[in-house]
Amino acid sequence: MKSFFLCIVTMFKEIIIVKNNSIFLVSIGVMLFLGGCSGGQDGSPMEFKSSIEKMKLPDGSFQFSVEIDPETLRENLKEPLDYIWEFGDGHESQSPGPVHGYEKSGGYTVTLSIRDREQNFSDPMLYVISGYSIVDYAPLLGLVGLILAWILYLFIRRLPSGTDLMKELAGAIHNGAMVFLRRQYHYLIRFILVVFVLLILFIDWRTGLAFLGGALCSMAAGFMGMEAATRANVKTAEAARSKGLEKALFVAFTGGEVMGLAVASLGLLGVGIVFFFFGSPQMAQHISGFAMGASSIALFARVGGGIYTKSADVGADLVGKLEAGIPEDDPRNPGVIADNVGDNVGDVAGMGADIFESYVGSIVATIAIGSSFATGVFQHMVYPLLVAMIGLVGSMLGFGSIKLFSGKNPAAVLRLTTYVAAAIMALGSLIAALIVFDFVEGLRIWLAMLFGCICGILIGLVTEYYTSGKPIQTIAKSSETGSATNIITGLAVGMESVAIPVLTICLAIFLSYRLGGLYGIGIAAVGMLATTGITMSVDAYGPVADNAGGIAEMAGLGSDVRGITDRLDSLGNTTAAIGKGFAIGSAALTALALFSAYTQAVTLKIPDFSIDIMHPGVVIGLLIGGILPFFLASKTMTSVGKAAFEMIREIRRQFKEIPGLMEGTAKPDSARCVDISTQAAIREMIVPGITAVAAPVLVGLILGPEALGGTLAGATVTGVLLALMMANSGGAWDNAKKWIEQGNLGGKGSEAHHAAVVGDTVGDPFKDTSGPSMNILIKLMSVVALVLAPLL
Numbered sequence: 001m002k003s004f005f006l007c008i009v010t011m012f013k014e015i016i017i018v019k020n021n022s023i024f025l026v027s028i029g030v031m032l033f034l035g036g037c038s039g040g041q042d043g044s045p046m047e048f049k050s051s052i053e054k055m056k057l058p059d060g061s062f063q064f065s066v067e068i069d070p071e072t073l074r075e076n077l078k079e080p081l082d083y084i085w086e087f088g089d090g091h092e093s094q095s096p097g098p099v100h101g102y103e104k105s106g107g108y109t110v111t112l113s114i115r116d117r118e119q120n121f122s123d124p125m126l127y128v129i130s131g132y133s134i135v136d137y138a139p140l141l142g143l144v145g146l147i148l149a150w151i152l153y154l155f156i157r158r159l160p161s162g163t164d165l166m167k168e169l170a171g172a173i174h175n176g177a178m179v180f181l182r183r184q185y186h187y188l189i190r191f192i193l194v195v196f197v198l199l200i201l202f203i204d205w206r207t208g209l210a211f212l213g214g215a216l217c218s219m220a221a222g223f224m225g226m227e228a229a230t231r232a233n234v235k236t237a238e239a240a241r242s243k244g245l246e247k248a249l250f251v252a253f254t255g256g257e258v259m260g261l262a263v264a265s266l267g268l269l270g271v272g273i274v275f276f277f278f279g280s281p282q283m284a285q286h287i288s289g290f291a292m293g294a295s296s297i298a299l300f301a302r303v304g305g306g307i308y309t310k311s312a313d314v315g316a317d318l319v320g321k322l323e324a325g326i327p328e329d330d331p332r333n334p335g336v337i338a339d340n341v342g343d344n345v346g347d348v349a350g351m352g353a354d355i356f357e358s359y360v361g362s363i364v365a366t367i368a369i370g371s372s373f374a375t376g377v378f379q380h381m382v383y384p385l386l387v388a389m390i391g392l393v394g395s396m397l398g399f400g401s402i403k404l405f406s407g408k409n410p411a412a413v414l415r416l417t418t419y420v421a422a423a424i425m426a427l428g429s430l431i432a433a434l435i436v437f438d439f440v441e442g443l444r445i446w447l448a449m450l451f452g453c454i455c456g457i458l459i460g461l462v463t464e465y466y467t468s469g470k471p472i473q474t475i476a477k478s479s480e481t482g483s484a485t486n487i488i489t490g491l492a493v494g495m496e497s498v499a500i501p502v503l504t505i506c507l508a509i510f511l512s513y514r515l516g517g518l519y520g521i522g523i524a525a526v527g528m529l530a531t532t533g534i535t536m537s538v539d540a541y542g543p544v545a546d547n548a549g550g551i552a553e554m555a556g557l558g559s560d561v562r563g564i565t566d567r568l569d570s571l572g573n574t575t576a577a578i579g580k581g582f583a584i585g586s587a588a589l590t591a592l593a594l595f596s597a598y599t600q601a602v603t604l605k606i607p608d609f610s611i612d613i614m615h616p617g618v619v620i621g622l623l624i625g626g627i628l629p630f631f632l633a634s635k636t637m638t639s640v641g642k643a644a645f646e647m648i649r650e651i652r653r654q655f656k657e658i659p660g661l662m663e664g665t666a667k668p669d670s671a672r673c674v675d676i677s678t679q680a681a682i683r684e685m686i687v688p689g690i691t692a693v694a695a696p697v698l699v700g701l702i703l704g705p706e707a708l709g710g711t712l713a714g715a716t717v718t719g720v721l722l723a724l725m726m727a728n729s730g731g732a733w734d735n736a737k738k739w740i741e742q743g744n745l746g747g748k749g750s751e752a753h754h755a756a757v758v759g760d761t762v763g764d765p766f767k768d769t770s771g772p773s774m775n776i777l778i779k780l781m782s783v784v785a786l787v788l789a790p791l792l
Contacts (some may be wrong), residue, residue: 214293309342395533621710730767
């Protein structure tokens, strides 16, 4: 493993060193729209083929030369010709010949205007990417990450799985998860194809292809993470039984790392490929299609997975714990397998798609903003990709550092590996910024990026406090007077928890904007998400540990093993809550960056475009946008209630009609419960998903770009607030229940525990369905608006 990491670092170093020594030829066919006004020209657009060659000369300077198709030159141009060269760094020169020397190296675009003696040709543009060829290796680095994820997956597969009963339980969970994923993807493929065709018809085929790529990469990330997580759960339980806490932690974290690497690597691979083909200012708008594909899948995956997991969880808890009086994860409960399946489809596949779209969206938004710069265009377009590449390497090394912290408590291990990755990313990004930009600008942009990273860490710490600190004890103590006071206190804690994260986001926006303008906000979002490879691993660790505890309980592995898995599970609840807070914070910055990219895209078409709060259309848009998160929350909460009702009826039926089930002499029909959750999730995810995609299209086409801008702003404000409140309330209710179950306030079976179970049941759809869907909603609406901008 050390040799593998060393190879990655060496390769990365060599790429940077040879950056300025590369000699390459970039040949592109372009449409040059030439307006003639004399000399027999009819003024209609003309096209001709040309290519530009860039060579490095012995003295260190560069030579650019252009070749024009001879037939075009003979038939359409009247010599002599003037070649007007404009470089992205502000330099401009004119030469009578097709060859131009230039002393500066680096990344910039070259704009070539050709005029003949009769001034027939009005500044056609030809863009050439030069310098910083390191970004060409982004897809390769993504493939390296995928190979490492595959190696870790094979490592997990080879670990022992324990007893035959443990294998049987794990098989049921794995099969249930894959059945759900196959059914969900069956419907999503239809949606993808419809949108793909619409984009080709009404936008262009390039955006359609990018959309298709983003959607498929998102689906692949969910599949890979689900496959690894449903294999790692039983391996973690067996490691806890035979090796102890440290080994169990390593196995669970490795299972999560497969998900983390899959998300970051597929994101870098996909964006790197579309950037390779569309990475010029005139083509950059097509890249936004990739983010739209990722966002579309994310909403369906998050909503569908959240409905599945909470319908199973609520049904299993209400009937099992409160009515039948049996423990959580008791094998007699028909809903337990469905509950364990739900942990994976919600918090692995769903959360993975969520973070994937944030990761991709932040990079795409920053590239879009950078493409609108008057000077230094290419530097600003490539820097987000450089940060993402360095962040992926940092995530790999962060995971490799887990052995350095062996012996520490699990929470410290997960936290320190994240800090290692963040430190590597920050240092590498500073070096990259100083290479790409001049010293002052590079330092300012790097600081903007760093503030985004720090913002993510602070939001995580605040979330950790409200979901595992003193507030959960306050909620637990309120449970002594019943369910009503438990719910009241939990709501109050959730509302209070909104303040500090939102102020932190505001501070990050203020500082990053002062340092880098709108581009600074975008790069701050990239900085927050650059180490997704490790932060997603910490988050995906949670459901693996939770499943391991369920398998240990159902397989009767004993109190010692259950004690280890409970400790890992408790930490998993905290990491999951931190992950949700991190996802919401990143969503706010990413949505704002996408919103900025949208305004700039519209401005290119409507020069005097502005979003004025006094404009009636903007106010209407604000109100429409403000209600959308509430509507989505209502639909998803209602969906969980409907699905849970079906689950409760089925569990009650089985307890009543299957002889010997309560006595433990008969097996429950778990497959039936899995099927109920699957059907309900697929059915109920359609309306929220379609609403999020259709709303910005309808507002933009009917009310105009100003109203659409207001809609995005209104949805972002209410969406972020709702997401934080619901996610933190749900996490606090859950851990308050677990605090009582540890023996406090009477422990399991006490009146306080019964009240806490009710609060946790209310909090489940808060934190795992409705809350997380908010951040996807605001990003999806923003990226749909960005793609739609050319039609407005």
